[in-house]
Amino acid sequence: MEKILNDIFSTIGSYLSNYILIVAxxxxxxxxxxxxGFIQVKGFGEGMRRTFGGLFNKKGSADKDGMSSFQALATAIAAQVGTxxxxxxxxxxxxxxxxxxxWMWIAAFLGMATIYAEALMAQKYKxxxxxxxxxxxxxxYIRAAFKGTAGxxxxxxxxxxxxxxLGFMGNAVQSNSIAAAWxxxxxIPQWIMGLIIAVVALFVFMGGMGRIAKITELIVPVMAALYIVGALIVIIFNFKEIPYAFHAIIVGAFAPSSIVGGAAGATVKLALTKGVARGLFSNEAGMGSTPHAHAVAKVDHPAEQGFVAMIGVFIDTFVILNLTAxxxxxxxxxxxxxxxxELSQYAFSTLYGKGGDVFIAVCMLFFAFSTILGWYFFGQANIKYLFGPKAVKVYAVLAAVCVFLGSLAEVELVWTMQDTFNSLMVIPNILALxxxxxxxxxxHEDYFKNFKPKKK
Structure with a gap:
């Protein structure tokens, strides 16, 4: 039965990634x-200013009225930067x-405009x-876009x-990655690591939005700095190969077979579909997940959080993911x-030896655990929508159980179903946008016409 279900979801997922996701x-x-007006270019500087200004500005701590703009971004990045x-x-x-x-670059560049739109609507309709x-x-905003029964x-x-x-299957996948790497x-036996992760996660879950915001605000800058430094050392050590890397990426996008030592059997279609599909799983632009974090940011105008949201995609793809590549x-x-x-571990081990496994294990702990927190938060917002606030504690316990169970063994069906559901989420979200x-x-125009000129 598991094999039959896996084949069904694999077929659906392949069709979605090969056609629907490309178009959507x-x-x-x-x-x-x-x-x-290509806001990802026009508003990039403003986004960087607000993002890194927020890193040192601790005003606006999380409470029932929301999070600070940087905390919202940290929660979004926590979800984006994962396995x-x-x-x-x-x-x-x-x-x-x-x-x-x-193709990940192209998807991310265009996705910056999409996530800007998502953040604007999340703010407007919160x-x-x-x-x-x-x-x-x-x-x-889906309900605002489509009135009545359809909405x-x-x-x-x-x-x-x-x-x-995300709340259940996704968090099981993340904990599996941590447990396997460690x-x-x-x-360390996977079940022991899984139990530790589940207990710590449940403690954070029970603290609500305030505790999640404080933890992600602390973890995200540390994990990003750790990975950036570790990866740059490997790349600098192999600096003579950097021109080859650019050549392989750019030429390989259009003529994969001409890249010596590239992936066997790679085609333009494979490069395109895998780039866009994996890009979605990585930066989540258009998927409808990160708007839950951007919705609760305390800002004076929705566009302000839109600028910050774009930087989340930039950091995820053009910094962290690029370093891995x-x-x-x-x-x-x-x-x-x-x-x-395993491929990433091998690549790092070419310089660090056994330390490569250790480095990836530590980074995986940061990346995947922060994603667990972000994805739990996104699921929580929808649990409240479906069943009301009283259901949140039950959801927290179930999510923690999934974290533990996910660490025990890799179940291909769970991974396949999560990928398929991620892709399906895009459809109602993009339609609404x-x-x-x-x-x-x-x-968007209100900000530039009426709000920005009044700023001191």
Whole structure:
């Protein structure tokens, strides 16, 4: 039965990634880039200023009225920067060749405009729940885009998908990655590591939005700095291979077979589809997940959080994921035939030896655990939408159980179902954004016409 279900979800997932995601994500990115005057270029400087200014500005701590802008970004990045940056990037390269990274770049660049639109709508349609806590996300702007039964059905479908895909299955996948990496590096039994992760996660879950915001605000800068330094050392050590890496990525996007030592059997279609699909899993632009964090940011205008949201995609893909790709390509690790986290571990071990396994294990702990917190938070918002605030504690316990169970053994069906549900989430989210294009443009123009000139 498991094999039958796995085959069914694999077929659905392949169709979605090969066709639906290409059209929805690239099409949506182009649409909003044009409609918003390429905001990812025009607003990049403002986004960087607000992001790194927020790193040192601790005003606006999390409470029932929301999070500070930086805490919201940290929570979003916590979800974005996960196993997709280590295992996902490696898988895309192993199957689609180095050219897959080029299509990740394109998807991320266009996705910056999409996530800007998502953040604007999440801010505009956020609400205060019956428990007095501010909340928001796609379910609310889906209802605004489609009135009546259609809106309720699409919002309900989205809510169920995200709870299953991220809150339960996704967090099981993340804990499995941590447990497996620590078992490889330190010999710690996976169930012990899983139990530790589950207990710590439950403690954070029970602290609500405030505790999640404080932890992600602390973890994200540390994990990013650790990985950036570790990866740059490997790349600098192999600096003579950097021109080859750029050549392999760019040429491999259009002529994969011409790249010596690239992925066997890679084609343009594989490079494109794996790049876009793995890019979605990594930066989540267009998927409808990170708007839950951006919705609760305390800002004076929705566009302010839109700028910050774009930087989240930039950091995820053009910094963290790129480092993984360049480590793998400059160390010529692709011909090993390895894939996923094992390929990344091998690439780092070419310089660090056994320390490569340790480095990836530590980074995986930071990356995957922070993702568990972010994804739990996104699922929580939808649990409240579906069942009300009283259901949150039950959800927290169930999510922690999934974290533990996920560490015991890799179940291919769970990974396949999560990928499929992630892809399905895109459909109602993108449809709502398209329907709200006029509202998005109105809010966007309001900032530049009426709000920005009044800033001191």
């Amino acid at each position: 994500l690239l099409g949506g990115g182009i649409w909003f880039s044009v409609k918003l 997709g940056n280590i295992a996902g990037a490696a898988t895309a390269i192993a199957i689609g060749g180095p050219g897959a990274i080029f 609400q205060v729940g019956s428990d007095g806590v501010v909340t928001g996300g796609p379910v609310y 309720k059905v699409l919002a309900g479908i989205f809510a169920v998908l995200i709870v299953l895909a 078992n490889t590096a330190f010999g 360049f480590v793998i390509i400059t160390t010529h690790s692709i011909p090993t035939g390895l894939t996923g986290a 398209f329907a709200l294009t006029g509202v998005i443009k109105q809010v």
